[in-house]
Structure formats: C-alpha cells, structure tokens
Amino acid sequence: MRKILAVTAVALLAACNPMEQMDGAETLIEEFHADFNESDFNAIWNGASQEFRESLTRAEFDDFMSRMRTSVGEYQDGSQVGFNINTNNGTTLTEITLDTTYENGTADEVFTFIGTGDDMALLNWNIDSTAPWAEPEVAEPAPGTAGEKPGV
Structure with a gap:
C-alpha cells in the first residue's frame, strides 16, 4: 500500500511541477502578447480555455480586445511580480502577475491559466492600465438616412 501511495504522490508532483507550470505560463503569455500586438484576436480566442470562451460571446471578446x-x-x-499555483480537486490554476509597459501607458496584468502541460489554456486576463480607455466605434448611418424621420 505504501508503494502505491508513494508512486501516486510522485505522479501528482510531476504533473504539477511548479517550474514546468511557470515555464508553460510564460510561453503562453509571450504568445498572447505577440498575438495582441498583431491584433490576432482569433489566435487568442482559439487558444483560450472552454471556460473562457463560455464567459462571453465572440463579439463581446472582439469588441473588448479591439x-x-x-x-x-x-x-x-x-x-x-508575482505568481500562484493551486491544485484543487485535480484542477490546476496558475496565476501570473506582471508589471507591463505598453505604447500608451503602463499596466498591471494578471493572467490565469487552467490545466497543466500541453493542456494549459487561458482562463482569464485582467489588465488595469493607465492608458485612456478608447471609446467604442459608432456605426455611421447609412447614406441618405441621416436626420430622416421614420415614415417620411
């Protein structure tokens, strides 16, 4: 019985190796920032976890990212500037906190990933930036409709 428990404990530790988790998260963050700079929001969306994609619509995501x-x-x-790795009931969450510099200001970013190894995916991205928030794009009225009243 002790051999089985020891093997199980070693397997669990290997599956949640903190250094591997950190390396995996850092790689995903580098990919995120590269995709962000290229405005390749499709790559970010497709690389995110199912939980992330279920938390908002694709249109909401694209609008926010734009x-x-x-x-x-x-x-x-x-x-x-910080990290936290937590495994609970077989689910591993890795949270990385960064101080970042963007073209228009600085930001505090928190990336949360779910899973381990090749199964690690973005669960949440939180950014608090000093840059002014861009106003949403307003659709231009169709030609010939500006100022017209309905039924006229």
Whole structure:
C-alpha cells in the first residue's frame, strides 16, 4: 500500500511541477502578447480555455480586445511580480502577475491559466492600465438616412 501511495504522490508532483507550470505560463503569455500586438484576436480566442470562451460571446471578446488594443497600443515590455499555483480537486490554476509597459501607458496584468502541460489554456486576463480607455466605434448611418424621420 505504501508503494502505491508513494508512486501516486510522485505522479501528482510531476504533473504539477511548479517550474514546468511557470515555464508553460510564460510561453503562453509571450504568445498572447505577440498575438495582441498583431491584433490576432482569433489566435487568442482559439487558444483560450472552454471556460473562457463560455464567459462571453465572440463579439463581446472582439469588441473588448479591439478597444483594449486601441487604448494601450503595442505591448513593449513586462516583468513578473508575482505568481500562484493551486491544485484543487485535480484542477490546476496558475496565476501570473506582471508589471507591463505598453505604447500608451503602463499596466498591471494578471493572467490565469487552467490545466497543466500541453493542456494549459487561458482562463482569464485582467489588465488595469493607465492608458485612456478608447471609446467604442459608432456605426455611421447609412447614406441618405441621416436626420430622416421614420415614415417620411
């Protein structure tokens, strides 16, 4: 019985190796920032977890990301200021906190990933930036409709 428990404990520790979790998260953050700079929101959406994609519609995501990209500009540099790795009931969450510099200001970013190894995916991205928030784009009225009253 002790051999089985020891093997199980070693397997669990190997599956949740903190250094591997950190390396995986750092790689995903680098990919996120590269995709963000290219405005490749499709890549970010497709690489995110199912839970992330179920938390908002694709249109809401695209709108938010477009406004954020317009607001902060291009990602330039960042440094990690904190991390937390938590495994509970077989689910591993890895949270990385960064101080970042963007073209239009600085930001505090918190990335949360779910899973381990190749199954790690973005669960949440929280950004608090000093850059002014971009106003939403307003659709232009169709030609010949500006100022017209219905039924006229």
